[in-house]
Amino acid sequence: MTENAAPDTEAVLADSPKNWGKWGPDDEVGSLNYLGPQEAVRGAAAIVSGESFTLQVPMGDPGGDPVWPGREPIQRQNIMDEGFFQRGEGDETPGGAHYADDKATIFLQASTQYDALGHVWIGGKIWNGFDATETVGEMRKASVLPIAQKGIVGRGILIDMARHRGKAHLDKGETFTHEDLLEAAKAQGQEIEPRDVLLIRTGFIGHWYETTPEDFYADFCEPGLTYSPELVEWFQQMEIPNLVTDTIANEVTMDPNHGVVLPLHSALMRNLGVTFTEIAWLDDLAAACAADGRWTFLYTAAPLKVVGGTGAPVNPVVIR
Numbered sequence: 375m376t377e378n379a380a381p382d383t384e385a386v387l388a389d390s391p392k393n394w395g396k397w398g399p400d401d402e403v404g405s406l407n408y409l410g411p412q413e414a415v416r417g418a419a420a421i422v423s424g425e426s427f428t429l430q431v432p433m434g435d436p437g438g439d440p441v442w443p444g445r446e447p448i449q450r451q452n453i454m455d456e457g458f459f460q461r462g463e464g465d466e467t468p469g470g471a472h473y474a475d476d477k478a479t480i481f482l483q484a485s486t487q488y489d490a491l492g493h494v495w496i497g498g499k500i501w502n503g504f505d506a507t508e509t510v511g512e513m514r515k516a517s518v519l520p521i522a523q524k525g526i527v528g529r530g531i532l533i534d535m536a537r538h539r540g541k542a543h544l545d546k547g548e549t550f551t552h553e554d555l556l557e558a559a560k561a562q563g564q565e566i567e568p569r570d571v572l573l574i575r576t577g578f579i580g581h582w583y584e585t586t587p588e589d590f591y592a593d594f595c596e597p598g599l600t601y602s603p604e605l606v607e608w609f610q611q612m613e614i615p616n617l618v619t620d621t622i623a624n625e626v627t628m629d630p631n632h633g634v635v636l637p638l639h640s641a642l643m644r645n646l647g648v649t650f651t652e653i654a655w656l657d658d659l660a661a662a663c664a665a666d667g668r669w670t671f672l673y674t675a676a677p678l679k680v681v682g683g684t685g686a687p688v689n690p691v692v693i694r
């Protein structure tokens with residue numbers, strides 16, 4: 375390592391706790407094991423008015439979709455439509471019904487999505503100590519499929535960091551700690567409980583739809599949580615199963631303390647098995663929560679069952 379090089383993320387996380395083996399040597403869903411029937415009932419008990427909210431951003435917005443630099447938004451192509459039949463290119467079916475077909479090319483991490491637990495690794499090991507070679511060509515271990523087969527149902531709590539700081543959205547590179555989360559929860563009159571699905575609003579995805587791509591990507595550094603040993607211990611003690619945010623990568627892009635990129639992907643996802651849901655649309659839900667001061671709800675999500683997938687698009691549904 376040269377004098378000015380960033381340290382290895384593995385070195386930064388050397389003493390960081392792991393949940394490897396906690397649910398057996400073959401486990402592929404990690405902290406989602408915390409969510410069982412009791413947590414579903416606890417989530418259902420948070421429903422008061424019955425309003426529902428969907429948390430996916432549109433796929434293929436005419437103004438563009440927010441994606442991590444280097445990824446592309448969905449490319450949807452119309453394959454069959456009425457024009458096809460008018461040109462005589464479609465076989466008429468008995469009864470005369472016409473139909474439309476699309477095909478799409480999508481980055482599985484390019485919309486609101488669940489990351490597979492094997493999505494990120496350091497030191498050649500993914501979640502649960504599986505070898506990273508298990509990801510070559512197709513994820514044979516810790517893909518998104520087991521997460522999708524399980525589904526996610528539990529009590530959700532939304533912490534609105536942007537509102538708490540009196541801003542429409544947090545600034546580029548702006549960070550907060552788990553203690554800031556606890557303070558914001560208190561200001562909201564709420565308590566984060568063990569095994570809550572933790573939703574954090576920064577306003578940054580809302581900002582995407584108001585600004586230009588040039589502005590959004592200039593000096594790209596999303597706001598968010600950043601690594602500290604205490605934060606990781608807190609996630610472990612609280613048995614947080616799922617972190618959901620309205621940013622592309624769920625954490626501040628460049629860790630200001632260690633100069634490494636996305637260390638929480640390794641500390642939380644790889645080491646603790648916390649599932650990550652990214653690019654969530656939280657603005658409408660937050661507005662409703664702020665209006666009546668209720669910030670907890672039933673959270674449900676069914677990511678697509680992509681065999682061997684590094685992630686899967688999802689449209690979570692919240693009922694409050």
Ligand code: UVW
Pocket residue numbers: 442483489494622623624639652
């Ligand atoms: C990266 O993997 C870079 O980000 P994400 O987890 O947002 O897909």
